[in-house]
Amino acid sequence: MNIDSIRNGIVIDHIQAGNSMRIYQLLRLDRLECSVAIIKNCKSRKMGRKDIIKIDEDFDVNLDALGFVDPTVTVSVIRDGQTVGKRKISPPERIVNVIRCNNPRCITTTEPGLDHVFHLTDASRRQYRCAYCDAARQ
Amino acid sequence: MINRLNDINDLTSAQIERLIALAEDILADRAKYQDILNHRTLATLFFEPSTRTRLSFEAAMLELGGNVIGFADPNSSSATKGESVADTIRTVACYSDIIVMRHPKEGAPLAAALRSPIPIINAGDGGHHHPTQTLADLFTIRREKGRFDGLCIGLCGDLKFGRTVHSLIHAMSRYDNVRFILISPEELRAPDYILEGALGGPNAAYRETDSLESVMPELDVLYMTRVQRERFFNEADYVRLKDSYILTRRMLERAKDSLSILHPLPRVNEIAVEVDDDPRACYFKQTYYGKIIRKALLAAMLGVCE
Structure with missing residues (x-):
């Protein structure tokens, strides 16, 4: 299967197989007008299987959201067909408005205009807790 | 400030x-x-x-x-x-x-x-x-025991929804050689953010049990709590669990003479009224x-x- 190379845009590589749609939704890529390619389950020497997302436009990637979903990914910036920047991601210490709290007793479920804030409390398990009620999310 | x-x-x-x-x-x-x-x-x-x-x-x-x-x-x-x-x-x-x-x-x-x-x-x-209840609890413990270090504290009842318990564990886990015994039914055990957070450090010592009587002789402080009806989504669960623990004068026979019994109040059935006259009962002093x-x-x- 061939997917055209992009001239100017973003490549999100080394996504754990199966995570690409979650990243697509979290980064709200459905809102973009440009071409977006989601390549699922391609072979990888390091990972066995992986997903890749190619975005055919310069785009300000929310690295915190990416780091929360899948810290194995790499983000490459492509200019004139060349890779001009490459970033590895790590789980962010704090994420804001990336996910919502599931605890029905949490104030964020009823209070309007409140940022949804989570803190990384256990890096080994990539466990986050709501800043308001301490409920866990992974 | x-x-x-x-x-x-x-x-x-x-x-x-x-x-x-x-x-x-x-x-x-x-x-x-x-x-x-x-x-x-x-x-x-x-x-x-x-x-x-x-x-x-x-x-x-x-x-x-x-x-x-x-x-x-x-x-x-x-x-x-x-x-x-x-x-x-x-x-x-x-x-x-x-x-x-x-x-x-x-x-x-x-x-x-x-x-x-x-x-x-x-x-x-x-x-x-409930941090100000914790300040009241700490002030009571200090007045009754003269210290925070080296105490064995039993927390009994609703440890899942008991906000006073959560705040007290956070506060007491700072002090040296404090042992916690968490006494509750399986369904009302302390949430994992308390077990992993305040009690997750290398110096924290705690164990969980469902038997109040078996641990009574060890305790320096017994912190009783009410099973909180208002936190249950299901009335049947509340009815099943509400009388899990009732502290009576007979149960206190095996306790230390120096035990201090605390309760944030209000109580429902978890401390029998007959215990109020026991010199170890501190819950109304705690209110003051x-x-x-x-x-x-x-x-x-x-x-x-x-």
């Missing part, structure tokens, strides 16, 4: 010590402090019922010479019209110098503090935190000390005392 008290961890151990020292001085000489908060106003915003916490804050403010406004029932506020916590706080801040707030939603006082231009105190948020330590807290947060 302390600007907000959302969680007992907002206070350093040194600040807690200064509050206890101030409370001791207030106990020794009430008249010395009777006018220190003249012309200051406390707003008490209670979106959930309360007897002790609200009345002790109001009594504390009045005894310090201040004024009190507020509501004890959210049905008498604009919350019933759908006003947000943030808007309520910004409004009340126009009329007062300090706010005490209880709310059924967890994290509501933190959300309020983010918008509040004046100091704000969490008086209980759902099943989450709660008012004194809240006087110290108001004075400190309004910058009148160190």
Whole structure:
């Protein structure tokens, strides 16, 4: 299967197989007008299987959201067909408005205009807790 | 100066010590402090019922010479019209110098503090935190035991929704050689953020059991709690669990003579009335000390005392 190379845009590589749609939704890529390619389950020497997302436009990637979903990914910036920047991601210490709290007793479920804030409390398990009620999310 | 008290961890151990020292001085000489908060106003915003916490804050403010406004029932506020916590706080801040707030939603006082231009105190948020009850508990333990280090503390009852338990564990886990025995039915065990957080450190020592009688001889402090009907989504679960533990005089026969029995109150059935006359029962003293330590807290947060 061939997917055209992009001239100017973003490549999100080394996504754990199966995570690409979650990243697509979290980064709200459905809102973009440009071409977006989601390549699922391609072979990888390091990972066995992986997903890749190619975005055919310069785009300000929310690295915190990416780091929360899948810290194995790499983000490459492509200019004139060349890779001009490459970033590895790590789980962010704090994420804001990336996910919502599931605890029905949490104030964020009823209070309007409140940022949804989570803190990384256990890096080994990539466990986050709501800043308001301490409920866990992974 | 302390600007907000959302969680007992907002206070350093040194600040807690200064509050206890101030409370001791207030106990020794009430008249010395009777006018220190003249012309200051406390707003008490209670979106959930309360007897002790609200009345002790109001009594504390009045005894310090201040004024009190507020509501004890959210049905008498604009919350019933759908006003947000943030808007309520910004409004009340126009009329007062300090706010005490209880709310059924967890994290509501933190959300309020983010918008509040004046100091704000969490008086209980759902099943989450209750830091001023913890100050009352700490003051009682210090007065009864003379120390925090080296105590064996049994926490019994609803450890899942018991916000006073969560705050007390956070506070006591700071001190050396404190052992916790967590006594509860399986369904009401302490949440993992307490076990992994406050009790997750290398120095913390705790164990979980469902038997109060078997651990009674070990305890220096027994902290009883009520199974909280208002936190259950299912009435049948509440009915099944509500009488899991009932402390009786017979059960205390195997306890140390020096045991201190605490309870944040209100109680339902978990301590038999016959225990009230036992010299080890401290829960009504604890209620009194709660008012004194809240006087110290108001004075400190309004910058009148160190």
